[in-house]
Amino acid sequence: MSDSMQSGHVxxxxxxxxxxxxATRSYVQNFVAISIxxxxxxxxxAMAISExxxxxxxxxxxxxxxxxxxxxxxxxxxxLSVSNQGNPETVASLRTFxxxxxxxxxxxxxxxxxxxxxxxxxxxxxxxxxxxRYEVGGEMELHADDNNYVxxxxxxxxxxKENV
Numbered sequence: 001m002s003d004s005m006q007s008g009h010v011x012x013x014x015x016x017x018x019x020x021x022x023a024t025r026s027y028v029q030n031f032v033a034i035s036i037x038x039x040x041x042x043x044x045x046a047m048a049i050s051e052x053x054x055x056x057x058x059x060x061x062x063x064x065x066x067x068x069x070x071x072x073x074x075x076x077x078x079x080l081s082v083s084n085q086g087n088p089e090t091v092a093s094l095r096t097f098x099x100x101x102x103x104x105x106x107x108x109x110x111x112x113x114x115x116x117x118x119x120x121x122x123x124x125x126x127x128x129x130x131x132x133r134y135e136v137g138g139e140m141e142l143h144a145d146d147n148n149y150v151x152x153x154x155x156x157x158x159x160x161k162e163n164v
Contacts, residue, residue: 004037004073005036005037005073005076006034006036007035007071007073007074008034008035009068009070010028010031010068010069013065013066013067014065015063015064016062016084017057018057020057021050021053021057024049024053025049025053028067029042032071032078035071036071036158041156041158044136045080045156047131047135048080048132049069049082051129052080052082052128052152052154053067053082054128055082055128055129056082059086059090060084060085061084061085061086061087061090061148062084062085064084065082065084066081066084067081067082068080068081076157076158077156077157078154078155078156078158079154079155081152081153083149083150083151083152084150085147085148085149086149087148088148091148091150095142097126097129101113101130102140106133106134107134109130110127110130110131113127137157137160138155138156138160139154139155140152141153
């Protein structure tokens with residue numbers, strides 16, 4: 001494979017079913033591997049998509065998840081987003097949690113949430129966004145429109161130093 005990064009774009013829509021996450025992650029991982037010569041960064045991006053998909057399926061109020069990924073070979077950046085239909089309660093909860101994930105240094109926040117996950121009784125770990133922030137880095141944004149359609153986007157600089 002060439003050491004240069006290739007550009008590409010993919011969009012996927014699927015019904016919010018758990019069984020599609022593994023297949024979608026595998027597809028995205030292969031798509032990224034073709035475009036990004038850094039295997040470690042490609043794996044991190046695939047992990048981020050998987051975490052975002054799991055959240056979208058888990059908290060969706062609709063029947064469709066939308067994934068969009070653009071790889072800009074010239075800028076050496078990956079732009080990805082995962083969208084789903086939420087409801088007022090899940091959107092409010094996500095906004096609060098999103099602020100918490102971004103409230104401190106990535107490693108400390110991730111470790112704090114890992115400790116909390118061991119004592120949770122609701123079966124939720126709530127580690128996905130903190131894991132992405134720590135392991136992948138990049139710039140993560142949350143957008144929810146007036147109809148509670150939620151999009152979490154992530155921009156990753158492929159040449160940025162890795163946290164892990």
